[in-house]
Amino acid sequence: MSETIKYGIIGTGVMGQEHIQNINLIKNAEVVAICDTNEGSRNKAKSLVKESTKFYNSLNELISTNIADAYIIATPNFTHIDVLEQILKTNKHLLIEKPLCTITEDCKKFQTLSKNYSKIIWTGMEYRYMPPVKKLIEEIHNNVIGKIKMLSIREHRFPFLHKVDDWNRFSVNTGGTLVEKCCHFFDLMRLVIQSEPIKVYASGNQDINHLDEKYNGKTPDILDNAFVIVDFENGVRGMLDLCMFAENSEYQEEIVAVGDLGKIETFVPSSASGRDSSEVRIGMRKDNFTKSIEVKVDKEILLAGHHHGSTYYEHLAFINSILNNKKPDVSLRDGLMSVAIGEAAENSIKENRVVFMKELNL
Ligand SMILES: NC(=O)c1ccc[n+]([C@@H]2O[C@H](COP(=O)([O-])OP(=O)(O)OC[C@H]3O[C@@H](n4cnc5c(N)ncnc54)[C@H](O)[C@@H]3O)[C@@H](O)[C@H]2O)c1
CATH class of the missing domain: 3.30.360.10 (Dihydrodipicolinate Reductase; domain 2)
Structure with a gap:
């Protein structure tokens, strides 16, 4: 992997856009792919990224392109468990927006499913x-x-x-x-x-x-x-x-x-x-x-x-873990x-x- 972390953002509503704006401030990071099922949200994200960023309206398409090193999951809470089950096929680093899932049972299910995942799984707690x-x-x-x-x-x-x-x-x-x-x-x-x-x-x-x-x-x-x-x-x-x-x-x-x-x-x-x-x-x-x-x-x-600057520092910590093979904070x-x-x-x-x-x- 290069020293520049290539991000794919899944869900570009309010929080997905905040992630993009903060990644844009980091020298060794860039947003290369975006996936959102809503045209309005995709359009809002377009104004925040480079022209070269690829846009998708389905998760399967995004996953099959395989151009990102790390994914941010910023879709509605109730979708997390389904998105997570699919994203585990990618073996990329993951930052999952809080709450991990809407119920503890689904969090446990995801924990079991990801037991042998070799990349970083990080819960977004900025x-x-x-x-x-x-x-x-x-x-x-x-x-x-x-x-x-x-x-x-x-x-x-x-x-x-x-x-x-x-x-x-x-x-x-x-x-x-x-x-x-x-x-x-x-x-x-x-x-x-x-x-x-x-x-x-x-x-x-x-x-x-x-x-x-x-x-x-x-x-x-x-x-x-x-x-x-x-x-x-x-x-x-x-x-x-x-x-x-x-x-x-x-x-x-x-x-x-x-x-x-x-x-x-x-x-x-x-x-x-x-x-x-x-x-x-x-x-x-x-x-x-x-x-x-x-x-x-x-x-x-x-x-x-x-969030009073916190998302920026969360990304610095996430990137530091990726580059230095550290456990997630x-x-x-x-x-x-x-x-x-x-x-x-x-x-x-x-x-x-x-x-x-x-x-x-x-
Ligand atoms: N960490 C924080 O402080 C913080 C703050 C706000 C929101 N969040 C979390 O971020 C997540 C998103 O919240 P939001 O406020 O941005 O909501 P939002 O409704 O503004 O945005 C969600 C986006 O996800 C898209 N989406 C829905 N299903 C999808 C799917 N299957 N694939 C791709 N895109 C899909 C929607 O079209 C929408 O654009 C939630 O889990 C929320 O709890 C965290």
Whole structure:
């Protein structure tokens, strides 16, 4: 393989386009092939790539051309399992957008099918690479706050955007809000806490959003707010506070961890704010010690997506793994576990009870 990674993008809606824009910023990477079943999405992608990029409207055609080194799967959640089953025939490096699949069972099925796959399979969890989040994680893992005891993640944002054919309005297509959106945060919890979840209890509802919309006579059924508590094996507690009717919040995500020595927090500006700088703040329990670290993102990188620069850094890490034969930073197991915690949280709300992770036979 050459030192330039040739990408094929499968699905060029909102997220596929974000991938293209970020790959365009990387010197040793290029998009050589695009596959989307929707003409509108293919046309949007055309304006972002070189004239030489090949376009396909079926996955089989793309696969048979065999011109890419790596594929990005950015199709709707409910299509992932079918796309993945087909793409395994290619033996190319894969970056699969979150959530890996809509249900844990399909994640397990894919894990079994890909057991002997020799190339990288990477779950797309770019929040890990969001510069202020990455800095916060580094500080926690350097024991700056001592032994972590509590981790709380708040996401207050605008409602789900419209997607091609409105697939994101129904839980059967997405896995439910706590899988679709919040798998990112459950992945961060496992990464920060370095332990596995044992039980999940959640309260949530669809109180405001999409209740006046109808698709083929059906009203959307996706949660728009929830509190989720996750207890981990090492005794650490994680909590998610999600609200999706909080337009114009100053920060889209706020992450706070407290340990036996002190507290660390960061605030991620909403993408609408266009702010390129954020703060990681540390406050120690003793000596009135506080410290503020400014974290900046290059403007060009910031403008290449909606995730505070993180997709760019995710690609640098993916390429580094490919070129140096390294294990993926975000494994299939990580993808599976983030779906499983989301599914447990959805079940906890539906069934009004604590859900034990062992119920999911992981
Ligand atoms: N990592 C993140 O932060 C993040 C953000 C947004 C979306 N996503 C994920 O990215 C994926 C795509 O979401 P989106 O927001 O771009 O949705 P979207 O509806 O904007 O785009 C999906 C595209 O996939 C195409 N498509 C559908 N079936 C296909 C198939 N079989 N083969 C080829 N193309 C097909 C559609 O025509 C559409 O253009 C989802 O899994 C979503 O959860 C991740």
